Amino acid sequence: MASFTLHGISVSRGIAIGRAHLLKAAALEVKHYLIEQDQMEAEVARLQNAIHTVHKELQAIWSDLPKDAPAELGAFIDVHVLILSDPMLSEVPLNIIRNRYYNAEWALVTQIDELSAQFDEVEDPYLRERKVDIQQVGERVLKVLTGTATELPPIKSGEEKVAHMIVVAHDISPADMLQFRDRSFAGFVTDVGGQNSHTAIVARSLDIPAAVGMFNASALISQDDWVIIDGDAGVVIVDPAPQVLEQYRERQARQIRDRKKLGKLKKTPAVTIDGTPIMLMANIELPEDCAAALDAGASGVGLFRSEFLFMGRTGYHNKLPTEDEQFESYRKAVVNMKGRPVTIRTLDTGADKPLDMAEQTALNPALGLRAIRYCLAEPQMFLMQLRAILRASAFGPIRLLIPMLSHAVEIDQTLQMIAQAKTQLRTANKKFDEAIEIGAMIEIPAAALTLPLFIKRLDFLSIGTNDLIQYTLAIDRVDHEVAHLYNPLHPAILYLLSSTIKMGAKYGVPVAVCGEMAGDTRLTRLLLGMGLREFSMHPSRLLPVKQEVLNSDLRLLMPQTRKILRAIEPGAIAEGVERLAAL
Ligand code: PEP
Ligand code: MG
Secondary structure (H helix, E strand, O other): OOOEEEEOEEEEOOEEEEEEEEEOOHHHHOOOOEOOHHHHHHHHHHHHHHHHHHHHHHHHHHHOOOOOOOHHHHHHHHHHHHHHHOHHHHOHHHHHHHHHOEOHHHHHHHHHHHHHHHHHOOOOHHHHHOHHHHHHHHHHHHHHHHOOOOOOOOOOOOOHHHHOEEEEEOOOOHHHHHHHHHOOOOEEEEOOOOOOOHHHHHHHHHOOOEEEOOOOHHHHOOOOOEEEEEOOOOEEEEOOOHHHHHHHHHHHHHHHHHHHHHHOOOOOOOEOOOOOEOEEEEEEOOHHHHHHHHHOOOOOEEEEEHHHHOOOOHHHOOOOOOHHHHHHHHHHHHHHOOOOOEEEEOOOOEOOEOOOOOOOOOOOHHHOOOHHHHHHHOHHHHHHHHHHHHHHHHHOOEEEEEOOOOOHHHHHHHHHHHHHHHHHHHHOOOOOOOOOEEEEEEOOHHHHHOHHHHHHHOOEEEEOHHHHHHHHHOOOOOOHHHHHHOOOOOHHHHHHHHHHHHHHHHHOOOEEEOOHHHHOOOOHHHHHHHOOOEEEEOHHHHHHHHHHHHOOOHHHHHHHHHHHHHOOOHHHHHHHHHHHHHO
């Protein structure tokens, strides 16, 4: 067969090479027939039994979860149990059997299709992807009904074959992923899924190359086909030509070597050649991410995006997390980090991160009631979060970080709210760190241009380059049609960055960068040359950035960076950055 290439979404890094192992979707194979009146209750009982069996299966998977299983896995299985218990799945199909005389499989598929169609109407992309959970639970019940459980090939002696197997499926449920985890499969390819899909999240936490959103890969790829997953590019090459296979094998070997080398840097202090110490911090979304942060040798958490505690809570009847629930998460993070500082950013909701229950009516949500603006408009909710964070500060070093500030009056109002939360805690006799540091995200050009307002009022600053670029260049960061204009090296961005770093240093207020630029090794030297001493990034970027720091000499970088900052033509800037790389 001729070689062909499929393009999907890159969700985890690395290259996997192996033979395809196809997982059949039960939903595609169900029989449709009408039953007789006298068979009805037996058919209902058949479906009830199947649902019961899946309940037991999920419980067994839960209790067998290995200790080192990614935390997300347990949570996903919980979600599946909730879905299975919901009357939409556990009762409606039974009524379809009773009312329409459908066989059990047909009744179940009918209801899953109906629920899926409802989810397709949902605007929020994160919520929309949750329809996959319903399909996966339905699939599990179908497999029990049809007696086609997900079977893996028997383990052969040596296991060589399995280790080089690539799982190709329409979709893979988190529960099924556990089996693959134990069998060290090389990678995953699925037809459905996006950046936030469970397959993607679990693949990332297992550090396995995966490509999702491949549309009809499971129909196009045959059992035992040779498959290359290029997880960095989100590309899958099927039946590659021998020379392509050879090239990828070389790239894979190089990546493995590089990773091993980087792994040795975990305990090496991040210090430049001229002896300047650099703080490398981690960005996290949930307290469980602290493990990855520590594993990468982070000096602390530079950005805990607390909004992730507030999102995806449909299973909780759309309730916001309570003060105690939040406190528990913040406390967990600071305890997990074992004395290292944890910077908790207050709720940054709105724009591309809406809360499930908050209706977005703004014409331009990125310019609307987002982040601190939303929090100041919802004072009770904000006070609750502030109390939860303050209470956690009794358990370790926490810094409070406020997103999207741009006006002096907003800073003052925020500081008043923090003071109010402290008073409430004192009255309630609850402990907290009285001297907790308060900082601002610098992510709106107006903030970067009026820095003295911030320096006067706050203890530290953290530049959110993702939004700073969006708002300076007027480029919606989630609109792919203008993605080509999203440029960190635009002279306006370089000016705002360097002036903020310089002014922070002048007045002794620490400045960090916590946007994606901080984890981009092509920009590490430029940021160091501007005077940046604190970087916060996804844990997976920490060691590559550390390597760059260890090879940098500020005495050489600073004069060359000054030249770049004087340039205005993109060609001259790009050339300057290349010269930095060669120093
Ligand atoms: C940023 O804007 O750069 C940032 C770090 O915050 P977020 O990406 O969560 O908006
Ligand atoms: Mg931001």
